[in-house]
Amino acid sequence: MRQAGAYSGLLCGGVSGRTGPHSLPLARIKKIMKNSGEGVKMISGEAPIIFSKACDLFIEELTRRSWIMAIQGKRRTLHKEDLASAVIATDIFDFLITLVSNSDSHAVGGATNVMEVETIDYS
Amino acid sequence: MEDESHNNTLPNGFNTGSPESPFLKTSTTTTQHNKEQDRFLPIANVGRIMKKVIPPNGKISKDAKETVQECVSEFISFVTGEASDKCQREKRKTINGDDVIWAITTLGFEDYVEPLKTYLQKYKEIEGEKLSIPKQMRSEQRLQQHHNNYHDQNNQPFNGAYASSNLISQPPYVPTDQKFSLTFSPNSIQSQLRQQDQIDSVGHWYE
Numbered sequence: 001m002r003q004a005g006a007y008s009g010l011l012c013g014g015v016s017g018r019t020g021p022h023s024l025p026l027a028r029i030k031k032i033m034k035n036s037g038e039g040v041k042m043i044s045g046e047a048p049i050i051f052s053k054a055c056d057l058f059i060e061e062l063t064r065r066s067w068i069m070a071i072q073g074k075r076r077t078l079h080k081e082d083l084a085s086a087v088i089a090t091d092i093f094d095f096l097i098t099l100v101s102n103s104d105s106h107a108v109g110g111a112t113n114v115m116e117v118e119t120i121d122y123s
Numbered sequence: 124m125e126d127e128s129h130n131n132t133l134p135n136g137f138n139t140g141s142p143e144s145p146f147l148k149t150s151t152t153t154t155q156h157n158k159e160q161d162r163f164l165p166i167a168n169v170g171r172i173m174k175k176v177i178p179p180n181g182k183i184s185k186d187a188k189e190t191v192q193e194c195v196s197e198f199i200s201f202v203t204g205e206a207s208d209k210c211q212r213e214k215r216k217t218i219n220g221d222d223v224i225w226a227i228t229t230l231g232f233e234d235y236v237e238p239l240k241t242y243l244q245k246y247k248e249i250e251g252e253k254l255s256i257p258k259q260m261r262s263e264q265r266l267q268q269h270h271n272n273y274h275d276q277n278n279q280p281f282n283g284a285y286a287s288s289n290l291i292s293q294p295p296y297v298p299t300d301q302k303f304s305l306t307f308s309p310n311s312i313q314s315q316l317r318q319q320d321q322i323d324s325v326g327h328w329y330e
Contacts, residue, residue, distance in 0.1 A: 054239060
């Protein structure tokens with residue numbers, strides 16, 4: 001890309017100049033892949049591109065499910081506890097349970113609150 | 124460890140240096156800065172994607188964005204590990220796109236497969252039409268693999284790219300500040316952290 005293009009990207013907020021057509025930076029994705037284990041030798045150019053879309057879908061799904069938790073709590077601000085509740089309630093997010101519960105000791109409390117709400121709904 | 128506590132995290136996701144080691148602050152901050160940069164996707168990008176799926180009157184707390192940052196990195200590592208295991212079983216050394224899609228399917232994210240294939244197809248079409256974009260991306264990746272972010276860059280477009288990068292993750296700064304940060308690494312990092320401190324309205328440095 002020519003110099004003018006880089007500056008145009010800069011003035012427009014940098015998204016086009018930095019991530020091209022993708023919403024997430026490919027170089028950063030590749031770095032995270034490299035750091036995921038010693039078994040990772042070489043990564044084709046296609047893999048980070050697929051991950052940029054996969055992560056977009058993942059963030060959307062996680063956020064959507066967390067938002068449902070916030071709504072159940074009569075709130076309109078998404079908090080960490082909502083994410084923990086969504087992770088606990090969704091099978092495919094099992095691999096995140098350790099991560100979200102370690103980052104906040106209130107995660108369990110949040111889950112309890114959700115269960116209480118559900119109990120009330122059923123009665 | 125205090126340095127890892129969220130209480131010490133500045134708005135852009137960087138950790139402050141440890142108050143117990145004032146004389147090592149610069150090098151510690153630099154190390155943490157680089158590590159933090161490498162471990163997560165930029166919080167601004169993550170926040171933007173999150174906003175797409177909640178109602179306009181909904182809000183997202185900073186701790187929710189940070190938690191999603193961590194979850195996304197875990198997702199990438201989780202899928203990459205599965206894809207890597209498959210490559211090793213098949214005596215291959217390169218993880219390719221099909222391996223990633225296979226791993227995503229295996230780990231329960233079947234709903235993602237069709238959108239991913241559509242996306243890849245469209246990307247290839249764009250690549251055919253605009254040669255400059257993939258070329259720029261490849262150059263950026265190659266550059267990042269071989270150079271520290273804070274080395275002087277003779278090639279102006281790459282400076283622009285890095286400045287853009289900083290702008291995304293540090294909205295309060297103007298472009299000229301970023302150019303200085305590329306040249307005067309130690310001082311500008313401290314300067315940036317101090318400015319963040321002021322904007323944050325919490326005395327992280329003095330805890």
